[in-house]
Every structure is written in structure tokens, then in C-alpha cells.
Amino acid sequence: MPTRLTHLFVRTLREDPVDAEVASHRLLVRAGYIRRQAPGIFAWLPLGLRVRRRIEAIIREEMAAAGAQEVHFPALLPREPYETTGRWEEYGDGIFRLKDRKEADYLLAPTHEEVFTLLVKDLYSSYKDLPLTIYQIQDKYRDEARPRAGLLRGREFSMKDAYSFDYTDAGLDVSYMSQRDAYERIFRRLGLDYAIVKADAGAMGGSRSEEFLHPTAVGEDTFVRSAGGYAANVEAFTTLAPEPLPVDGLAPATVHDTPDTPTIASLVQVANDAHPRPDARPWVAGDTLKNIVLALTHLDGRRELVIVGIPGDRGVDMKRAEVAFAPASVEAATEADFARHPGLVKGYIGPWSAAGAVLGESSSTGIRYVVDPRIGSGTEWITGANEEGRHVFGLVAGRDFVADGTVEVAEVLEGDPAPDGSGPVELARGMEIGHVFQLGRKYAEALGLKVLDENGKLVTVTMGSYGIGVTRIMAVIAESNNDERGLIWPRNVSPFDVHVVAAGRDDSVYAIAEDVVAQLEAAGNDVLFDDRPKVSPGVKFGDAELLGVPLVVVVGRDAAEGRVELWDRRSGEKTAVAIQELPARLAAL
Amino acid sequence: MPTRLTHLFVRTLREDPVDAEVASHRLLVRAGYIRRQAPGIFAWLPLGLRVRRRIEAIIREEMAAAGAQEVHFPALLPREPYETTGRWEEYGDGIFRLKDRKEADYLLAPTHEEVFTLLVKDLYSSYKDLPLTIYQIQDKYRDEARPRAGLLRGREFSMKDAYSFDYTDAGLDVSYMSQRDAYERIFRRLGLDYAIVKADAGAMGGSRSEEFLHPTAVGEDTFVRSAGGYAANVEAFTTLAPEPLPVDGLAPATVHDTPDTPTIASLVQVANDAHPRPDARPWVAGDTLKNIVLALTHLDGRRELVIVGIPGDRGVDMKRAEVAFAPASVEAATEADFARHPGLVKGYIGPWSAAGAVLGESSSTGIRYVVDPRIGSGTEWITGANEEGRHVFGLVAGRDFVADGTVEVAEVLEGDPAPDGSGPVELARGMEIGHVFQLGRKYAEALGLKVLDENGKLVTVTMGSYGIGVTRIMAVIAESNNDERGLIWPRNVSPFDVHVVAAGRDDSVYAIAEDVVAQLEAAGNDVLFDDRPKVSPGVKFGDAELLGVPLVVVVGRDAAEGRVELWDRRSGEKTAVAIQELPARLAAL
Structure with missing residues (x-):
């Protein structure tokens, strides 16, 4: 039987909803697919539900093809398992918590690693039971500070979340690739462009982690890609370090007065005016070494200052810094921090002074000094001389100072070389539509999931976690398939x-x-x-x-x-x- | 592809789970269909999910055949609509409430009348848009005081809830019958016995209301049915009142000393010993009129005493009393209540009127006196004389006293005549598996859902609400289809x-x-x-x-x-x- 518009529960709207910022939100509401119930919480009308079901069916088919079995967990879960893994606290304000009539604590689950782990622990006990991949398509909850863009970032949303269980690392690799391949098939069938980018594992812990990003202007993530096929989340980008250069024969460093040069731009100007290169090539920002003081707060509450040295042509990317210093949190050092360290001359900090190295391995400030990989041995820099209004020229890394290590905190710029040698990268905006993680043994260890191996020895299980945002995918498809007159569904998800x-x-x-x-x-x-x-x-x-x-x-x-x-x-x-x-x-x- | 037991995520258990009271719970856990996550909250393993999906598919087919359209609402909803209809308060401890990070109030919806009403209000405005029936299959939440029997009474459970919208009472009748017929088809296809019983509309308000009860020993409801086809929830049973009898020629009432007869049994004994009938037929408990003092608490908090007169061979059924006096709540009068009314002689209370006792010491307490329909005009009774140790014999209703009305609070007993003349009733235990309600205009009025009728006049929409417990149905099927060795699924829901x-x-x-x-x-x-x-x-x-x-x-x-x-x-x-x-x-x- 056809669906008749005289009968279908739908009304189209001529006007855009006032709260709609993006095309998918605007059009899905105007065309009668969804309706807002509360910030980030929507009701699904028949048309919307039809598209959602078709997306779900494609996901289910590919999960079955990958040998994954469907289960279903409640949204309402008790606190205890999340307490055991520490996530009850870690989620902070990001989840909905509630109490039942007996004052027992519950949460609306944002993701289900804990209870999947416990379920497998309940049922399985031998290596013969593995590998296992189980999944659900289920409504999840996150108390987003700023729910936005309709279904793109909601507080209630549907996800397919799968979890794999293996007892060897090689097994985990196989399970991981099986889900990763299934994701590629799913996105191809959905007609969705995607880049698979190396991702930081973030709060989930674990080792290998990749995101499927759909390139779109409304995306929340910035990622980098090269024409040669490299792609990574900005947080996961690694800098191509130069080969060490010989230091023999380089001129000794010299200290110059550079009055009123607290910024890189002012420093470059003074350098070119007062201290031009012998060969007349102009100094540029990339010739300077900028030293920035960051304050870390460790999990135990301890505050630690760290100085990071990066080329002066770029800033610190705080998201990359968060990842580099995780699990500590990071912020810029405050005036109070500087006040406690009078040796740090703001605007003129360098790894070296006329008295010798002041930062790094051979110094005695007690402040760690870590540098961008570009500050390789034999590279020469203009940098602060640790005296007000003075800089040092021709300071050579590996000769005049040795850092305590390298760190990936510098901004990634268009044209930076991809780490795999596949050429310069460009920056793009993307929306995360899938995520595959190797969780490793973190959850199994915390919750005691072990099996007997071939030798009768108890071994901790290693896990993967694989998510696709069902409702977000629908929004992303709508976002990339419309014109000024309305939606244009790909055939295989059209209602x-x-x-x-x-x-x-x-x-x-x-x-x-x-x-x-x-x-x-x-x-x-x-x-x-x-x-x-x-x-x-x-x-x-x-x-x-x-x-x-x-x-x-x-x-x-x-x-x-x-x-x-x-x-x-x-x-x-x-x-x-x-x-x-x-x-x-x-x-x- | 077949599902292989070498691969299927399942483990059977030899032992019954310790917390399982009923066969369905025991077997669904032992056979690896479900696993407990918290009291009344379960995870679904692949086998359980397969059965659930098959039940859902049958429901969806019959909903489509009845012209109902599927939508989907969130479980997490804001307080406001439920506040408007008064249910935010009415539900008391029975629902889960929570706050988001901005301290806004939310609930996990136990049922969705409010938001369905508002959605139709948002989309529709004319009688031409009606009738409309929309439904969802969705996870619901109730914070039961005593979740029990596995899936039979859970705190998270799946329901199909449908809502109909009409602008005439006749239209509502048609929509109601359409859903009612669909329910009959669904239960037949599921192989589930059912009785359709008249039900009290309870907290949902409204007029016509029927429950589909599956007869089972583990049922939570008692219902009555006659061989001639009458069936009703005990709360909805109505007593067949006798035709009025002539009072002329009946002997006058006489008061006798009946020392130490505070109970019906002791009274009957003394009556037979000391005051035998002239024709020697023995007095029985059904010849006595028992007067019981109840205390009502009205919505405004006011406490009111009411005296109910019922035949002495039966007690007051407090569930029936709750319905009879709704929305007031009911309890037995306390010692304090009696102390405030010294005119009430406990154990010897006789017919009363608002003006005071009709026998014994006169008073003017203003206590209402209502009687069972069997206390009809011309009936003769032995009853209290409102004096310690004394009863009156041959007191004639309609001659010696006139009550303030009749009330359905007496217990229903096996053999009572069905009100439709279809013969004596028997009592049975049943589990509610479906419920159809005529809500009428209660929700539409509270939330302002009106449409323009043929004459361009705004009329309030009239609604129906129709629920089937999906997860409960699965438990009921398991409960009625097993033997000591395990489950025996009907073919059309078998995994x-x-x-x-x-x-x-x-x-x-x-x-x-x-x-x-x-x-x-x-x-x-x-x-x-x-x-x-x-x-x-x-x-x-x-x-x-x-x-x-x-x-x-x-x-x-x-x-x-x-x-x-x-x-x-x-x-x-x-x-x-x-x-x-x-x-x-x-x-x-």
C-alpha cells in the first residue's frame, strides 16, 4: 500500500525554525521529519523514522556480515560499574545522573563499555569463546553544554556501539580491522564521503584509534590530509622531524640588545633592521624559537610548570597540548606562576643565557623544557636571552642546549609535510561519523574480565570499541544532500x-x-x-x-x-x- | 546463514537464578535470553532480542493494518507538559526525575500522552486532518517500589503506546474499536489467551476503558468472568441491585441486647441462640448489615469520614474503595478518628444519616452514610443499634433509614451474579497485557489541542490511549509456554x-x-x-x-x-x- 499525503502525519513549514543554525536541522524540521522536544532532544515523525530505520538496516546488515551479534542494553544503568572504571567521575557534568526511590545512583549511559565487559565476564570464561563482537543500536544520552545543530550534536541520540573481545593482541587487530572494514562498507552504502583519520584515544584510553570524518563545513573537527593519502585528526598529527645536522663549523651564538620585542613580529622586525643576516636573506618568524610556559594539573592535583619551545611562526594548539600532556589538564601559566619563578623573564625566555643553559637537561631551574620536533640537533635559532630586552642569535640546538624531550603541541599549518612523506597537508573541517578504538585491557582489567588460555592460564581480555552515530549520520546525509529548495536523499536511505x-x-x-x-x-x-x-x-x-x-x-x-x-x-x-x-x-x- | 551455537553469544545455566520467583524469569535467564543489570532492569542477549523483535513485528503489522502511523519520542522529556496536566505531581515516587546541568527538571517518561498531544497540536489545526492514530514502540520507565518477576514488572520496559485523535465522540468510538480490534488480532497471532475486562480508568482519567488480561496464576490482577461472557476487573465490577420490595406489612424493627458481639460471627451466633427466626431458618452473615467507617483524604488535603454499609458476609475491598472514592485516597478510620466522633459506637454502628444516627443516641456529626446496592428498599437487616452491646433486628431499608447513596466497595465473591445477567461469576488471576482507554478531552483541554470544525468553530479534540507491554508480553508467553525442562515458544515468536x-x-x-x-x-x-x-x-x-x-x-x-x-x-x-x-x-x- 502506498503512503498517501492525505493520511501521512506530516506538515511542511514555509519558515525556517528560529533555532536552526545549519541546513540539515532547518530542512528536517521544515519537511516534517523531526520536532524539538527540549534542547538537543527530538521527536521523530514518520518520515524521519523511515530514514532512520533504513540507515539502521544497512548498519545491521554490515554488522552481521562482520560476524557481530546484536544485543540490547538499557539506557538506565547503575553507578557501580562506571565507578569502578573511574568514568562516573571523569564524565563530570557531561552525563545525566539520577537517583531511584531508594536513593541509589544511576546514570543515563553515554556509552556502554563497562556493562558489555561485565556481560561477557558473566557468560564467558575460556579462550575458546573468543573472538566475540557484540553490538547494539540504542539511544544514548550526554548532557552537552551546548547541544547544537539539530541532530548533529544532540543530548539524546542513537548510536550503534560494538565491542570486540579477544585474548591476544593479534586477535584484537583482526577484530578491529573487521569493524573498520564494515564501517567503510556502511559509509560507502550510505553515499557518505569519509576520511579515516588517526585519532587521539582521549577519555577512552587504549592504543590504536581512528575516526571516520565526513568532510563538511559544519564539522566540529579539524583534520589534516595530504594528496598522497595521509589523514589525521589535528590532535593525532605528528611532525616530521628533520635529520640531525652537524654542529661543527657553526658560528657561536651572540647576544644582542633587542629592546621592546616581546612579540615574534617585533623581534623579526628588529632582527632585520639591526642584525641582518650576512647573506641578506631576511629573518622570518620561522627562524625564531618561542618558549611558552604551560601549567599542567595532574590527576593527583599537583600543579607543574612546563616550558615548550616551538618555531615562532606558529602558536600552541591547546587541543594538541591536552593530548600531549594527558591525563594532566593544561592551561597557560598565570601571572602567579610567573611570580613564583622570577628567573622566567616574560617575553624573553630562552633555553640559554650568557651564563649557559638555563632550560633543559643541564639546567637547574627544575622546570621541564620540551621542544617541537623541528628544534632538532644542529638547527639554529633566534630566541630569548632570559634578560629583559635581549635575544640570542644563532643558538644551536644540541650544542648550546639540550631539551628534556620533544612534544607535539605546535599548531599544524597548511603545507606542513605529512609524517608519512606523502606530501604537504591541507586542513579540512569534518564531522565525526564513526570511531574505532583499540581499548586494550583497560576495561577488562578494571572489571576483572579474564579467560583461561590454551595453557589453562588466566589472561586478561583485550577489547575494542566501535561507534557510529545513527541519528548524526542522518543529519550529515541531510547536510550534504540538499539545495535551497529542500532535501535530496540518496536512494538507499530515502524514506x-x-x-x-x-x-x-x-x-x-x-x-x-x-x-x-x-x-x-x-x-x-x-x-x-x-x-x-x-x-x-x-x-x-x-x-x-x-x-x-x-x-x-x-x-x-x-x-x-x-x-x-x-x-x-x-x-x-x-x-x-x-x-x-x-x-x-x-x-x- | 544459520546461527551456530559455536558462535552464538549465549550460555545456558543449570541453576535457577536466586532472585527468580516465576518460571518466565527463571527460564529466560537460564536459557540466556536476558540478564539482570539492576532491579527491574535487564540486558537483552541475542536470543531474547530475536523474540522481542518478532513480537514487535507482529504489533507493527497490525498497527499498520489499523492505519496507525509510527513515530518515536525520546524517553527523556522536560517537566513542563507533565506539570500542566498535573501528572508531574500525581506520579509521586513512581517515576524517575532528574535535572540537567542547568538545573532544569526532566523525567524518564512512563507514558507519553502529553507530548503526543503537543505534537499533534504543533502539526494539525483542522477537522480535515482527523482522525489520526499515531504510535511508538519505545522504552519506558517507572520507578516501581517492588520490581518483580523479571520482565513481568520491570522498571525499564518496552511498550507500544498508541494515541488516537478525533473531533467527535463518535469518531473516538471508531478509533477505539479499531485499536481494540487490532489488539485482538495481535494477541491471537501471539497465541495468547485473553479476557477483555471493563477497567477503571484510574490515573488516566476518561470514560471507556478496557484491559486485556491474560489468565495466569502469576497475574497481578483479579478479575471476574461469567460463563455467559461477562468479564471485568474487580475494580470495575458492578453489583446487581435487587428490585425495590414493598415495605407494607413488614414487622417493625426491634432492639435487643446482644452482649459481646463486636464481630459478625459472634452476632450471628447470639441471634440464632437468643432471637431465632419464627420460621426457624437460621440467621446467616448475609442477613446482617455491617457498617464500616472509612477515612477519605481529598486532593485538597481535607480528611472526611464516610460510613459504608455492606452485607455482613463480605468485607470492604480497598482497591474497589479507592476507585469508588477517587480521586480521594481511602483508609480505614483510625482510633483518633473514632475518638473525635464519640457518637460512633465501634462494633455496634447502625445506619446513619448526615443528620446523625437513625437509631440510638442522636447526633449531628455530618458523616455521610453510603450503602452497597444490595441494601435496597424493602430489605430487612440485623444491624448495630449505635449502643454498646445492642443490635436492631428487622430494620428495613427505605422505611427505617435512607442512605446518602450507594457505593461499590464490597468484595466480589465467587457466585455473585454478573451485572449483565449472564450468570454467576468466577474469580480469576490475570496479567494485564494490553489496555485501551477513551481519554476523552482531558489532555487536549489541559494542553490546548483544538481544531476548527466544519463550521469554522474551534473544538477540543477527544483522544484515546492504547498500550501493549512488549517486554511483558514476552514474559507472559514464556510463563504460559514452558515445562520443567525449559521454554516452548509458539512458532511465530520463536527465535x-x-x-x-x-x-x-x-x-x-x-x-x-x-x-x-x-x-x-x-x-x-x-x-x-x-x-x-x-x-x-x-x-x-x-x-x-x-x-x-x-x-x-x-x-x-x-x-x-x-x-x-x-x-x-x-x-x-x-x-x-x-x-x-x-x-x-x-x-x-
Whole structure:
């Protein structure tokens, strides 16, 4: 049976909802797919639910093909397992917590590692039971500070989350690749561009971790990619370090007065004016070594200052710094920090002074000094001389100072070389649509999931965690498939295969349209039928464009002559087709 | 592809879980269908999820056949709509409440009348848009004081809840019957016995209300039914009142000393000993009129005493009293209540009127006196004389006293006549598996859902609400379909069509079993295949019985001769079948 617009629970809106910032949100509300219930919380109308179900079906098929088995956990879970792994606290304000009538603590689960681990512990005890990958498609909750962009970042959202269980690292690699391959198949079937980027594992812990990012202007993540195929989250980008250079024969460092040069720009200017290079090449920001004081707060509450040295042509990327120094949190040093360390001359900090090394391995400030990988042995720099208004020129790393290590905190810039040698990178915006993690033994260890191995020895299980945001994917598809007139669904997630519009005032047009609909349904098409008797063709066409079924069949004035119009919503192309050829034409598409 | 027991995420348990009170809970856990996460909160393993999905599919098909459209609401909802209808308070401790990071109030919805009403208000505005029935299958939450019996009464549970919208009472009747008919089809397809009983509308308000009760010993409800087809919840049972009798010619009432007769039994004994009837028929408890003092607490907090007169052969059913006096709450009068009313002589209370006692010391307490419908005009009673140690004999209702009305609070007893004249009723235990309500205009009024009618006049919409407990139904089916060895699923909800057991040590048996499985799958059967190589046939048969797939095919010692055993799990019957005939035999069942 076709779905009739005289019956379907939908109303299209002419106006954009006031709170909609992005196209997907605007169009999904206007076309009657979803409705807001609270910030980041939506109700699903029949059209929205149909698209969601089709996405879910594709995911389920590929999970089954990957040998993953479906289970289902509650959203409401007790505190204890999350307490054991420390996440009850770690999530901070980011989750919904509640108490039952007996004052027992519960949460609305943001992700289910703990209870999947415990379920496997409950059922399985031998290496023979493994490998195992189980998953669910389930509504999850996060109390986002700023729910935004409709379904792109909601507080209630549907996710497919899978978890793999192995007893060897090699087994985990196989399970991981199996899910990773399934994700590639899923996104290809959904018609979604994606970049697989190396990702920081963040709060989930573990080792290997990749994100599937869909390139889109509304994306929340910045990632880098090279023409040669490299892709990484900015947090996971690694700098190509130069080969060590010989230090023999380099001129000794010299200290110069450089008054009023607290910034890199002012320093470069003074350097070029007062201390030009012998060969007249101008000094540039990249020739300077900028030393920045960061304050770490460790998990035990201890505060530690760290000085990071980076080329002066870029800043510190605090997100990269968070990852580099995790699990400590990072902020810029405060005035109070400087006050406690009068040896740090703000604006003129360097690793060396006329008295010798002041930072790094051979110094005695007690402050760790770590540098960007570009500050390699044999490289020469202009940098602070640890005296107000003075800089040192030609300071050589590895000769004049030795840092306590390297660190990846510098901004990534367009044109930086990809670490795999595949050429310069560009920066792009992306939305995370999937994430595969090697969790390793973190959760199994915390919750005591062990199995007996071939030798009868108890070994801790190693796990992977694999997530796809179902409702977010729907928004991302809508975001990348629309024009100014409405949505344009890819065929395999469209709520209907074809949208038939009866466009005319004649009863005969409606009778022929009924016949066309019946033929299309008989040929296996899921048909949306605009059978509204008193609505003008113009309004019907507008609604068809807004709703976004990719194929529209218009039964209009030529219907009596046995012809209808086949309308490709994406290209706008309209073709006259004989009614008897229509089912075959659709099947051929 | 078959599901292999070497791969399926399941473990059967030999021991009953300690907390399982009923067969369904015990067996669903032992057979690896569900696992407890917290009181009344369960995780679903692959087998459990398969049964649940099949039940959902049947419900979805019948909803579609009834013209209902599927939508989906969040579980997490803001307080406001529930505040508007008063249910935020009414639910008391029965729901989960929580706050988000901005201290806004939310609840985990126990049922969704409010937000469905608001969604229709958002989309629709004309009588032409109606009738409309929309539904969801969704996880709901109630903070039960005593979650029990596994899935029978959980705190997280899946429900299909549908809501109908009409603008005329006649329309509501049609929508109501459409859902009611769909429920009958659903329960028939699920193989579930049911009685449709008149129900009290309870907290939902509204007029017509029926429950679908599945008769089962573990049921939480008592209901009455007659051989002639009457069925009602005990709360909704109405008493057949006798025709008024003439009072002329009846002997005048006489007061007698009846020392030490505070109970009906002691009163009947003294009556027979000291005051026998002239015709020597013995006095029985049903000849006495018992007057019981109840204390009502009204919504505004006011406490009111009410005296109810009922035949002495039965007590007050407090659940019926709750309904009779709703929305006030009811309890027995306390000593303090009696102390405030010294005119009430405990154990000897007689008919009363608002003006005071009709017998004994006169007072003007203003206490309402309501009686059971059996206390009809012209009936004669032995009852208290409102004096310590004295009763009145031959007191005639309608002559000697007139009550302030009738009330349905007396216990219903086996043999009571059905109100529709269909004969005596019996009492049965039942579990509520569905509920259909005519909500009327309560929610539409509270939330302002109006549409323009044919005359352009705004009219308030009238609604129905229709619920089926999906997870409870699964438990009820398990409860009514098992034996001491395990579950026995009805075919149309079984997790698999057939369970093939390779029973033998020979590799050839496994090879033939693979072939049998392939043939059955090719014929469209969903096959569970016990391919475990090192498990004894006895253990495999035990697991097959526990898991409860209704048809089992044993590939064993006769396999080499081309024969397998077809085993009917319910009857226990085993038949030798030639392998080439097996698919046809299964298809014929």
C-alpha cells in the first residue's frame, strides 16, 4: 500500500525554525521529519523514522556480515560499574545522573563499555569463546553544554556501539580491522564521503584509534590530509622531524640588545633592521624559537610548570597540548606562576643565557623544557636571552642546549609535510561519523574480565570499541544532500523510492495516478503518493522538493495520453515517460 | 546463514537464578535470553532480542493494518507538559526525575500522552486532518517500589503506546474499536489467551476503558468472568441491585441486647441462640448489615469520614474503595478518628444519616452514610443499634433509614451474579497485557489541542490511549509456554524456526547436518544449528529443551541412512523423517 499525503502525519513549514543554525536541522524540521522536544532532544515523525530505520538496516546488515551479534542494553544503568572504571567521575557534568526511590545512583549511559565487559565476564570464561563482537543500536544520552545543530550534536541520540573481545593482541587487530572494514562498507552504502583519520584515544584510553570524518563545513573537527593519502585528526598529527645536522663549523651564538620585542613580529622586525643576516636573506618568524610556559594539573592535583619551545611562526594548539600532556589538564601559566619563578623573564625566555643553559637537561631551574620536533640537533635559532630586552642569535640546538624531550603541541599549518612523506597537508573541517578504538585491557582489567588460555592460564581480555552515530549520520546525509529548495536523499536511505504527484484538477488525473501508483508498488517500489485533492500543483511540487524523495513522478496533463513526467530531484532533469514503461525505467535506475 | 551455537553469544545455566520467583524469569535467564543489570532492569542477549523483535513485528503489522502511523519520542522529556496536566505531581515516587546541568527538571517518561498531544497540536489545526492514530514502540520507565518477576514488572520496559485523535465522540468510538480490534488480532497471532475486562480508568482519567488480561496464576490482577461472557476487573465490577420490595406489612424493627458481639460471627451466633427466626431458618452473615467507617483524604488535603454499609458476609475491598472514592485516597478510620466522633459506637454502628444516627443516641456529626446496592428498599437487616452491646433486628431499608447513596466497595465473591445477567461469576488471576482507554478531552483541554470544525468553530479534540507491554508480553508467553525442562515458544515468536542438533561423534554426522541445515535455510527457515563438536548429545538435547525452539531436528546415528529425527518440543513426539522430505514436512506444519 502506498503512503498517501492525505493520511501521512506530516506538515511542511514555509519558515525556517528560529533555532536552526545549519541546513540539515532547518530542512528536517521544515519537511516534517523531526520536532524539538527540549534542547538537543527530538521527536521523530514518520518520515524521519523511515530514514532512520533504513540507515539502521544497512548498519545491521554490515554488522552481521562482520560476524557481530546484536544485543540490547538499557539506557538506565547503575553507578557501580562506571565507578569502578573511574568514568562516573571523569564524565563530570557531561552525563545525566539520577537517583531511584531508594536513593541509589544511576546514570543515563553515554556509552556502554563497562556493562558489555561485565556481560561477557558473566557468560564467558575460556579462550575458546573468543573472538566475540557484540553490538547494539540504542539511544544514548550526554548532557552537552551546548547541544547544537539539530541532530548533529544532540543530548539524546542513537548510536550503534560494538565491542570486540579477544585474548591476544593479534586477535584484537583482526577484530578491529573487521569493524573498520564494515564501517567503510556502511559509509560507502550510505553515499557518505569519509576520511579515516588517526585519532587521539582521549577519555577512552587504549592504543590504536581512528575516526571516520565526513568532510563538511559544519564539522566540529579539524583534520589534516595530504594528496598522497595521509589523514589525521589535528590532535593525532605528528611532525616530521628533520635529520640531525652537524654542529661543527657553526658560528657561536651572540647576544644582542633587542629592546621592546616581546612579540615574534617585533623581534623579526628588529632582527632585520639591526642584525641582518650576512647573506641578506631576511629573518622570518620561522627562524625564531618561542618558549611558552604551560601549567599542567595532574590527576593527583599537583600543579607543574612546563616550558615548550616551538618555531615562532606558529602558536600552541591547546587541543594538541591536552593530548600531549594527558591525563594532566593544561592551561597557560598565570601571572602567579610567573611570580613564583622570577628567573622566567616574560617575553624573553630562552633555553640559554650568557651564563649557559638555563632550560633543559643541564639546567637547574627544575622546570621541564620540551621542544617541537623541528628544534632538532644542529638547527639554529633566534630566541630569548632570559634578560629583559635581549635575544640570542644563532643558538644551536644540541650544542648550546639540550631539551628534556620533544612534544607535539605546535599548531599544524597548511603545507606542513605529512609524517608519512606523502606530501604537504591541507586542513579540512569534518564531522565525526564513526570511531574505532583499540581499548586494550583497560576495561577488562578494571572489571576483572579474564579467560583461561590454551595453557589453562588466566589472561586478561583485550577489547575494542566501535561507534557510529545513527541519528548524526542522518543529519550529515541531510547536510550534504540538499539545495535551497529542500532535501535530496540518496536512494538507499530515502524514506520512499518514489514520490508520485497527482497534478491536476481532473478526477481522471487522480484515477490515472492511482493506477500508476499501483503499478509502481506492484514492481516493488515504496511509494509516497500526493493524492491531496484540493492542493495546487505548485504547492505539491514545492513539497516534493522539500521532502526530498530523489525520484518524483508527475501525473499531469499528459496523463490522458499515457505519459507522465519523471523528475530527477537532484539534477532537476524532467523526462516524459510512457506510463507502461515507467516501472522498467525506475528499475533501471 | 544459520546461527551456530559455536558462535552464538549465549550460555545456558543449570541453576535457577536466586532472585527468580516465576518460571518466565527463571527460564529466560537460564536459557540466556536476558540478564539482570539492576532491579527491574535487564540486558537483552541475542536470543531474547530475536523474540522481542518478532513480537514487535507482529504489533507493527497490525498497527499498520489499523492505519496507525509510527513515530518515536525520546524517553527523556522536560517537566513542563507533565506539570500542566498535573501528572508531574500525581506520579509521586513512581517515576524517575532528574535535572540537567542547568538545573532544569526532566523525567524518564512512563507514558507519553502529553507530548503526543503537543505534537499533534504543533502539526494539525483542522477537522480535515482527523482522525489520526499515531504510535511508538519505545522504552519506558517507572520507578516501581517492588520490581518483580523479571520482565513481568520491570522498571525499564518496552511498550507500544498508541494515541488516537478525533473531533467527535463518535469518531473516538471508531478509533477505539479499531485499536481494540487490532489488539485482538495481535494477541491471537501471539497465541495468547485473553479476557477483555471493563477497567477503571484510574490515573488516566476518561470514560471507556478496557484491559486485556491474560489468565495466569502469576497475574497481578483479579478479575471476574461469567460463563455467559461477562468479564471485568474487580475494580470495575458492578453489583446487581435487587428490585425495590414493598415495605407494607413488614414487622417493625426491634432492639435487643446482644452482649459481646463486636464481630459478625459472634452476632450471628447470639441471634440464632437468643432471637431465632419464627420460621426457624437460621440467621446467616448475609442477613446482617455491617457498617464500616472509612477515612477519605481529598486532593485538597481535607480528611472526611464516610460510613459504608455492606452485607455482613463480605468485607470492604480497598482497591474497589479507592476507585469508588477517587480521586480521594481511602483508609480505614483510625482510633483518633473514632475518638473525635464519640457518637460512633465501634462494633455496634447502625445506619446513619448526615443528620446523625437513625437509631440510638442522636447526633449531628455530618458523616455521610453510603450503602452497597444490595441494601435496597424493602430489605430487612440485623444491624448495630449505635449502643454498646445492642443490635436492631428487622430494620428495613427505605422505611427505617435512607442512605446518602450507594457505593461499590464490597468484595466480589465467587457466585455473585454478573451485572449483565449472564450468570454467576468466577474469580480469576490475570496479567494485564494490553489496555485501551477513551481519554476523552482531558489532555487536549489541559494542553490546548483544538481544531476548527466544519463550521469554522474551534473544538477540543477527544483522544484515546492504547498500550501493549512488549517486554511483558514476552514474559507472559514464556510463563504460559514452558515445562520443567525449559521454554516452548509458539512458532511465530520463536527465535528460530528450527533447531538442528548434530548428535554424534562422527565427522560424517556433522557433514550431513551441514547439508540438512543448508536445505532448511534454502527453504526459508531460520535455523539455529548446534554444531558444537565436543559437546555430548545429552547436553545438546538438554540445551534444545531449555532454549525452547518448538521444532528440533536431530541429525544422529541414522543420518548415514538418510534419516533424521523430527522432534516436537511441545508434545515430545519424535518422528523419523527422510532428509529429502524434511523441508516439505516443516513447510506443512
